[in-house]
Amino acid sequence: MINIILFGPPGSGKGTQAQKLADKFNFLHISTGDLFRAEIGNKTELGQEAMSYISKGLLVPDEITIGMLRKKVEENPDVEGIIFDGFPRNVLQAEALDELLAERDQQISALIALDVDDEEIIGRILERSKTSGRSDDADVDIIKNRINVYKGETAPVFDYYLEDERSHTVHGVGSIEEIFTRLSDLISAL
Numbered sequence: 136m137i138n139i140i141l142f143g144p145p146g147s148g149k150g151t152q153a154q155k156l157a158d159k160f161n162f163l164h165i166s167t168g169d170l171f172r173a174e175i176g177n178k179t180e181l182g183q184e185a186m187s188y189i190s191k192g193l194l195v196p197d198e199i200t201i202g203m204l205r206k207k208v209e210e211n212p213d214v215e216g217i218i219f220d221g222f223p224r225n226v227l228q229a230e231a232l233d234e235l236l237a238e239r240d241q242q243i244s245a246l247i248a249l250d251v252d253d254e255e256i257i258g259r260i261l262e263r264s265k266t267s268g269r270s271d272d273a274d275v276d277i278i279k280n281r282i283n284v285y286k287g288e289t290a291p292v293f294d295y296y297l298e299d300e301r302s303h304t305v306h307g308v309g310s311i312e313e314i315f316t317r318l319s320d321l322i323s324a325l
């Protein structure tokens with residue numbers, strides 16, 4: 136079984152590429168952002184709690200996020216592979232993920248980071264806000280907060296998996312198809 140972390144700052148194209156990769160390789164795509172938005176849409180207690188952090192550009196507390204992720208993984212025991220999109224977002228979440236996979240005699244095969252500069256991602260997120268309906272996409276200060284959280288809390292996850300050479304970087308600017316080819320080639324070579 137192959138387990139991939141698709142990594143990168145907000146707006147780097149993880150969601151788009153993760154879906155395409157999941158279709159191509161027949162993997163399950165798990166996006167914690169999408170899971171939270173489904174909870175928010177269903178007006179659940181978890182959704183309301185998550186929204187209070189998401190609307191400020193902060194991470195949702197680990198306990199909530201890890202519990203939700205674990206449930207999703209456990210609901211899908213027979214998949215050929217998983218693409219994790221938006222998780223792990225800090226080192227504690229990475230440790231929890233490793234533990235969860237180890238319980239199943241599995242591990243992360245690779246972390247692939249999409250490299251996109253700040254100016255480009257702010258432009259992309261503001262553009263996305265016109266159609267996404269996401270309040271966290273429409274405000275430059277909230278977007279900058281998300282980028283700062285990425286640099287401070289999330290980026291260390293790259294180094295965590297780099298220690299045993301599982302982290303890779305792919306240039307994240309270009310057409311969707313070009314970037315998809317770069318990612319597919321890397322995964323096919325694993």
Ligand code: ADP
Pocket residue numbers: 144145146149167168169171188189190192193194195196200220221222223224228271281
């Ligand atoms: P983006 O990658 O564009 O920031 P996501 O849909 O992945 O969008 O995430 C939206 C928001 O959901 C994040 O800003 C954060 O508040 C929350 N979130 C998503 N995944 C996690 C996670 N693993 N840990 C904590 N919070 C998360």
